[in-house]
Amino acid sequence: MHSVSPAPLHNSDPDADWSLPAWTYSDPEFFSLEMRRVMRPSWQVVCHVSDMPNAGDYHTLEYLGESVVAIRGQDDVVRAFTNVCRHRGARLVDGPVGCAKKLVCPYHAWTYDLDGRLTGVPMKASYPALDQDTLGLVRLDLEIWHGFIFVRLEDDGGPSVAEMMAPYAHEVEPYRFEDLRAFGRVTLRPRRVNWKNVGDNYSDGLHIAVAHPGLKRLMGNGYGVEAQAHVDKMWGPIVDRDSANPSERAYQKYLPHVPHLPEDRQRLWTYFKLWPNVAFDIYPDQVDFMQWLPVSPTETLIREIAYAVPDARREMQAVRYLNWRINRQVNAEDTWLIERVQDGMESESFTVGPLGESEVALRNFCGRIRNLIPEARMHRRPAQGWSQRAAVSPVN
Numbered sequence: 001m002h003s004v005s006p007a008p009l010h011n012s013d014p015d016a017d018w019s020l021p022a023w024t025y026s027d028p029e030f031f032s033l034e035m036r037r038v039m040r041p042s043w044q045v046v047c048h049v050s051d052m053p054n055a056g057d058y059h060t061l062e063y064l065g066e067s068v069v070a071i072r073g074q075d076d077v078v079r080a081f082t083n084v085c086r087h088r089g090a091r092l093v094d095g096p097v098g099c100a101k102k103l104v105c106p107y108h109a110w111t112y113d114l115d116g117r118l119t120g121v122p123m124k125a126s127y128p129a130l131d132q133d134t135l136g137l138v139r140l141d142l143e144i145w146h147g148f149i150f151v152r153l154e155d156d157g158g159p160s161v162a163e164m165m166a167p168y169a170h171e172v173e174p175y176r177f178e179d180l181r182a183f184g185r186v187t188l189r190p191r192r193v194n195w196k197n198v199g200d201n202y203s204d205g206l207h208i209a210v211a212h213p214g215l216k217r218l219m220g221n222g223y224g225v226e227a228q229a230h231v232d233k234m235w236g237p238i239v240d241r242d243s244a245n246p247s248e249r250a251y252q253k254y255l256p257h258v259p260h261l262p263e264d265r266q267r268l269w270t271y272f273k274l275w276p277n278v279a280f281d282i283y284p285d286q287v288d289f290m291q292w293l294p295v296s297p298t299e300t301l302i303r304e305i306a307y308a309v310p311d312a313r314r315e316m317q318a319v320r321y322l323n324w325r326i327n328r329q330v331n332a333e334d335t336w337l338i339e340r341v342q343d344g345m346e347s348e349s350f351t352v353g354p355l356g357e358s359e360v361a362l363r364n365f366c367g368r369i370r371n372l373i374p375e376a377r378m379h380r381r382p383a384q385g386w387s388q389r390a391a392v393s394p395v396n
Contacts, residue, residue, distance in 0.1 A: 013367045015377055018352045020366050022345035023381035025194040030373065031297040033387055035064055037372045041156035042276050043164075045291055046070045046149045048307060049078065050181050056099045056114060061151070063293045068140060069093055070149050071100075073114040078144065080151040081116050081137035096186060103137070112137050146177035148289070164230035164274055171270065172282070174261050180287060180307035183320070189302040190295075191335060193342040195277060196369075198292040198300055201338050203232045203273050203361035211333055214326055217243040218252070219269070225361055232361040234271040251322040254315045258284045273361070275368065281327075285319045288327075298342065351379040 024030045046068065047059040058071035060083060067083035069092070083092050085105040092103050092112070102119070103112040111120030116137035124130065143150045145161040165172065191198065201207070205225035209216050215223070219236035226233050243249045257266060261284060270282045281288040290304040308320065344350060355363050370376045375390060 013370060015370060016363060016367060017355055018366075019355055019362065020196070020369055020376055021352050021379050021381075022347075022350050024369075024376050025196055025342065025345050026297045027381055028297050029384075029387035030375070031194075031294070033373050033375075033390065034369075035294065038276050038369070039064055039294060040153045041158055043143065043150040043152050043161050043274070043278065044068075044293075045278055045289060046080070046151055048180055048182065049144060049147050049149060049178075051097070052078070054099065056101055057097075058093065058100065059097050059149075060093065060095070064153065066153060067091055068151055068153075069103075070142065070151065071103075071114055075115070077115070078142065078149060079114075079116060080140040080142040080149075082140065084138065085110055086118065086135040086137065087121075146172060147180060148177065159230060161274070165272070167228045168231065168233060168272065172272075174265060175282060175287060176260055176309050177287065179309050181310055182305055182307050183286075184306050186303060186305045189304070189331075191292075191300045191302060191338065192298060193300055193338045194298055195292050195294040195300045196365075197338045197341050198302065199273065199277055199365065200362055201334055201341075202271070202279055203227075203234065203365065204359070205234060205361075206356070206359065207337065208236075211337055212330055214243075214245060214248055214329055217245060218248055218326075225358070227361040227364040229364075230275045232273040232364070234273075234361075236269050238267040238269065247322050247325045251319055251326060254322070255284060255319050256313060256315045258311075260309070276365075283323060285316060285323055 044061060044063065046061045047070065051057075052059055052070070052072050055072055055074045055076070058069050061068045061070075068080055069083040070078060070080045072078050084090070085092055085107065087105065087108055087110045090105050090107040092105055093100065100114075102114070105111070109120070109122050110118065113119045116139055118132050118135045118137075121127065121130065121132065124132075141152045141155055143161050145165065150161050162169075203225065205223055208219075208223050209221075215236065218238050220239045220241070222239070223236040224234065238252060238255070240252075243252060255267065266284055268284070271279065272282070273279045277292050277294075279290045281290065286306050286308040288304060288306045290302060293301045293303060295301050306320075306324075355366070366376075373390075375382065375386065
């Protein structure tokens with residue numbers, strides 16, 4: 001396995017050789033701080049612009065107790081709002097997708113234009129304090145990166161998605177992300193683990209040869225991991241040696257030449273994890289998007305969907321199906337692994353574990369969490385109520 005160290009954090013970390021303590025993967029107070037300091041300011045994917053091509057098309061995203069709606073306006077601009085009426089707080093739209101000429105609250109029929117402006121208030125004259133111009137929908141930060149729509153609940157001054165991915169912009173460019181179209185639909189997979197365990201596993205390169213025999217057969221010893229400040233990269237070239245597994249062997253055999261990709265990417269699988277919980281699995285045949293949304297200290301919802309550049313060739317259709325079969329097995333193996341880790345972390349005998357020099361992505365992630373929540377340096381769970389005594393702002 002190959003690994004490349006990230007640039008150091010802006011302050012040295014005396015705990016750099018150690019993992020986060022086990023208690024941080026189940027403690028309700030730590031979870032609450034994480035949601036405020038890590039998740040609310042982070043960028044989250046809603047969908048791809050191709051998923052909402054017409055005025056009024058919208059997609060929703062539910063996380064951290066918030067409902068977000070991204071909607072295309074009559075002016076063709078995509079905007080994002082909290083899915084909350086400004087009158088009594090009722091939710092405006094239901095379901096993951098839809099189309100609307102106006103956003104009309106089902107409670108009292110307050111009406112909003114597609115750009116978020118409040119345009120209709122029944123019995124308007126009976127509200128003496130009403131200032132209609134200030135009661136439009138609450139707008140959220142939105143960024144469209146290579147066709148993918150990202151939103152964030154709070155702006156903490158952190159980088160844009162484009163800035164986060166800048167070190168790898170040249171690698172992403174050939175894949176024609178803007179031309180991607182969804183195939184299949186969004187799937188939601190609940191997991192009984194802390195959200196960090198999903199991310200730790202995603203960026204961990206050491207377990208590939210041990211726990212994923214299929215990936216080992218496909219990639220041999222070529223799997224690599226590196227970490228930048230805001231993104232991890234993992235990769236593995238598909239070897240020429242035929243796999244003993246029928247699905248893997250067929251994928252190797254029928255994977256067609258992709259005209260828009262350079263030769264060094266024709267048989268390369270690449271994975272990017274954006275801080276803190278968004279991932280893109282980039283294959284020659286398709287691009288899978290995944291994010292792991294925290295539900296509780298020990299529950300996570302994995303949200304994912306596959307996209308691809310339209311290609312009607314029979315061999316391309318076949319390898320996309322084979323890709324799904326191969327990765328369905330990988331997902332099953334990972335689910336088994338992360339649940340074992342979550343269970344093991346409940347033992348009083350386990351506090352922190354050593355991190356090897358090759359575990360560059362985990363080192364970077366742990367350092368960032370400790371930087372935002374300094375109490376993560378404590379090997380044992382502090383007394384209940386500790387978060388109320390914690391500093392209002394993280395240590396920089």
